[in-house]
Amino acid sequence: MNSISVPGRYSTAVKITAGYLLVWALLLLETRTLQMVPNWGHLVLGLLSIPLAVYWWKQFSRARNQQIQRWIIGTVAFVVWWQFTLVLLDSLVMDAARANIARWGTAGLFLIGLLWVVWGIERASVHYKKLASNHGAVTTATAPIWNPLNLDASFYAVQWWPLRPAPILRYLRSPGNPNLLPHGPRSRKLDQSFFALVTYTAAFLLLALLFSQLGGCREIYEMPAGGGEQQQLAQVVKIKKVIRKKYIINPLSSVIFAVPPIDDVQLELTEITKHAYQIGQGEGKGAGFSGGTFRGKVRFIRLEYSGGDWDQDYGVGGDLNMLLEYGIRTQHKVAERTESRTIGQLNNFPLGKSPPLVYMTGQRNISLSNSEVKTLREYLTDKHGMLFGDNGGSRHFHNQFLSMMNRVLPDVKPVPIPLDDVIHRIPYQIPFLPYVAPHGGKEALGWYKDGRWLAYYHPGDIGDAWSDGHAGVSADIWESCYRIGTNVTFYAHSEYSKWLDAQKKD
16 A cells, blocks of 8 residues: 655645644634634635645655555645635625535535545455455354345344344444455445445535534624614705806006906706715614624625525626615625525524525525425514515516415515605605516515514515616616615614614613
């Protein structure tokens, strides 16, 4: 078997590489928990892996007997560069590409790990075969005990369970030794391969599940700290009249200068949006929410669901444009990028640190399991969240959304939201409901309970108006769509902040 040891002259490089991998692992763990390190820190660390990988590849690129070392370098480089690519795509807000790379990278990692398992099992088999031949005997079980591919369950139920579990335990103590593996009339090698595949697959899925839950258990949502008033933005038209001074010129004066026009009156018409107050909720300093924190930001989270096209126009610019517009219009701190979460991942946010608002769109089917329905109901009611639904392009989605909400909130019926409701007045007065196309009608629908809107449904593809190019609609339409997005986002966060304040008082 090829040696994978590293010569002593590489000891310094080994220490540097080990230290780098330790820092990388800690930073990867940090992304799943605290999420305090900015993306550029991860990018810098990822770039530093390139000279290390090139150095080690050169050291082991010539000798034929160092192929295993090259495979180790390639495996480590794959994992590091895969994560580096995800961070890079995340920084570039290429969410669709990031999701695809994440999925294909996971599949690649599974296959690479499977190759290493096959290699390890094969080398272990050769090792134990040599040991057996050196001793002149092979230790085997005396009778057929268990073959997972044999369909004669009654025979093996008697022979293996519960009478003979010992061979399995002996094999686990010496993994890779096929002579200790329970077997039937077929080859031990087949049983060993099957046992290794099942064990590796189960272990990989378990580790993937634990890793995915690691970040989820600590995931929190924090609003920006501050305060302000819940009032309409004042649209002020200011007319400024400028009257130039009259000059009386002595024609006999020795002073020469350009004579300005006499009685020149200039009228300037300037439209401004006057912030007579800061937009927010509570008595904190700066625009924000009294229930927020100094590091909190308003985030835009899209819901992933099965059965349809949850990612319609995702990463194209609509979600991010709306988030940036919200920050400009309210002066609240906003996240640098938009995000997506599955409905099940809403369970990862604890009570009091959940997203005040999640966004859902599409034009095809919506397929939710009973568990997802329960999770969404708890998010809307117990965690005081709000759902922003947007019909992305069909009457079918309209029916699917109403059917989904009937399962989520069976005791709450949808009603048209009037234009004089607070959600259509603050911070912007919405004189009419704008839409790109009335796929689900011309009225916004809402689900109202316990003094607040739990869900807001826009029937006319408001996300298209947010996107680059604004789907070709007129300026007054897409501007009104931005205003509705601002109103709904602000409403959800201000209601959530009030709820947090009430929790503290109680």
